[in-house]
Amino acid sequence: METQSRRKFLGSCLVGTAIAAVAAALYPLYRYLAPSQSGTGTAKVTFAATEVPEGEAKFFEYAGSTGVVVRTKGGLIALSAVCTHLGCIVQWEKDKQDFLCPCHAGRYTPEGTVISGPPPRPLPKLPLTQAEGKIIIG
Amino acid sequence: MSLFKKIYHWIDVRIGSTEIVEKELTGYLLPKNINEWYSLGSVLLVIFALQVVTGMLLLVYYVPDADKAFKSVTYIMNEVPFGWLIRLCHAVGSNLMVFVLMLHMLSTLLMGSYKSPREMNWISGFVLFSLVQGISLTGYLAPWSQLSFWATTVATNSVTAVPLIGTGLVKFLRGGTLVGPATLGRFFALHVAIIPAVIAALIGAHLFFLKRTGVSTPPFGAKETQNNWEGKSYRYEFHPGGIPFFPNYALQDATSVSIYLAIFFALIFFAPTLFFTPDSFVPANPFKTPAHIKPEWYFLANYQTLKIFPSELIGLLVQVAAMTVLALLPFIDRTKERHPLKRPIFLTCAIGGILLWLGLTIWGHYS
Incomplete structure (x- = not known):
């Protein structure tokens, strides 16, 4: 025992x-x-307002991901450029004034609302401010 | 029935694992007088596995590009969490692998285990030893430091002593006239793909030979110390009444591995720069040769031999002759006796050879 x-x-x-x-x-x-924590923070991204003329979009790195800012007649909008379907990066179609995800043909309005295709949710909006001719994201 | 036993039973009725365990583990009998030195093979298997794992982990961050290699190694050492540990495990492990391999060969040598019918075990082991030196040499260049760059320059330059084709051979080896980005590319391929694959295959062959011939009986503590194999037909060396591999000798293997790991981690934590000189912390500069550049400790004897002879060719031939004698030892030494104390000529040559190697190594270090 x-x-x-x-x-x-x-x-x-x-x-x-x-x-x-x-x-x-x-x-x-x-x-x-x-994964490294650097590059995934929410550091602000700043660029000149002249870099985004009306009807055009500018892509940038933000918080370890990709964002896009687009200037429409209604003003400036900053969105996440990651498609909500399977994570591809959407493209700005200047002639149609909408976003197209080339992976599975998901379409979004410039405000990020889903028009057609498989994306289940709209593109998330990013905080945007303007000051002294500059666009500040974050 | 416990869950573990249920799972074991489920597997057993499908593949007959009990039969395998009885045949290969509990029923696998080893000589009664087997000693600790026989566990060095298992220690080497653990070291090789650790080198493979740490090497794979280093590949996650290492960049094999002459412009980025040093930076990526610095990043691993300073930025990546525990990157220093992985890198030191790999670097210290490579040195200890050569050291333990030397001990393994030395014990085989002194116990006469290389004698017939184990010639193929010895030769495959000898080739493995050469390949381990090769994998260490090619890995040495990877950090692209002053030390790695110039040590590789010196090491590869010794090949120029080969008559007629020496210069062309060095150029082929380096991928150019001098050590450069092309050398890093080919050394990297050799280090991470070609040599490890060949080593793994040869380890398989080495174990296969061991399995087919059986474990040799140590000459110490045995009445019969003569090699009684006639060489007329195949014979597996059984050890009736011997000790089972599992659990008895597996415990010795585990003890030896634990002792090895204790030394290994003691070096990593308490002497992390033992195998690094100040030049290994400076990026490679092809226009500035550092003073007193030396190869790794296990190449110091070769390095010193090249230096002491007036002609590099003679130095190289002496080394080739010594290595050839060592590789073909089972065919040269055909005597039956295996106990080292009953082989005075062999023992004198062996001790003389070891002292010569040690002397040249120390001389090479301080020269």
Whole structure:
């Protein structure tokens, strides 16, 4: 009985040590492979208002993703350029004045509302301000 | 029945795992007088596996481009969480792999385990040793530091001593007249794809030979120390009444691996710069040779041999002759006796050779 409990105790110690060793190996491995936090923040993006003439769009990197600002007759709108269907980047169709996702032909209005195709949601809006001839996103 | 036993039973009725366990583990008997040195092969398998895993992890961030390689290694060391650990595991592991491989060969040598019918085990092991040196040399260039650049220049330059084709051979090896971006490309391919694949295949062959011939009986603690194989027909060396591989010798393997890991991590945490000189922290500059550039410790004897002879060709021939004798040792040493103390000529040559190698290494280090 005493031998059995000693064996059980030693077995538990061995299993505990093995689990600790595996955890000690997996933690650095996870940290090593985890995506870098730099570039995913919400740092502001600024550019001159003249870079976006009426009827045209400008794409930019924002918070580790892609954004787009478009100037319509109604004014400036900043949107995420990532299609809500499967994550492709939408393209601005100047002649039709809408966004087209080339992957599966999803279409959006300049305000990001879905016109046709498979996208389940509109393009998310990004915060936009204008000051002293500059466009500030974020 | 516990869940574990249920799963085991489910597998067992399908593939007969109990039969495999009895044949290959619990029923796989080893010589009664087997010693710790026999576990070095398992230690080497663990080291190779660790080198493969850490090497794959380094590939996530390493860029094999002469303009970006050093920067990417610096990024791994300073920016990536635990990148230093992965890189040091790989760099320290490569040095220890050569060291443990030398110990493994030394024990085989002293216990006469290379003798017939184990010539193929010895030769495959010898080729593995050469390939491990090759993979270390090609990996040495990867960080594109001053040390890696100039050590590779010196190492590859020794090939020019080969008569007639030496210069062309070096050019082919480097992918150009001098070490440059083309060298990094071909060394990288050799380091991560070609040599590891060949090493893996040869490890398979080495284990296959071991499996077919059986484990040799150590000459220590045995009454019969003569090699009694006649060479007339195939014979598997059984060890009736021996100790089972599992759990008995597996525990020795685990102990040796644990001792190795303790030394390995002690070096990584307490002497992380042991295998790095200040030149390994400076990016490669093809226009500025650092003073006293030296190859890795295991090439120092070769390096010093090239230096002490008046002609590089003689230095190279001496090394080729020494390596050939070592590779063909089972065919040269045909004596039956395996105990080192009963082989005075062999023991004298072996100790002399080891002392010569150590002497040249130390001389190479301080020269």
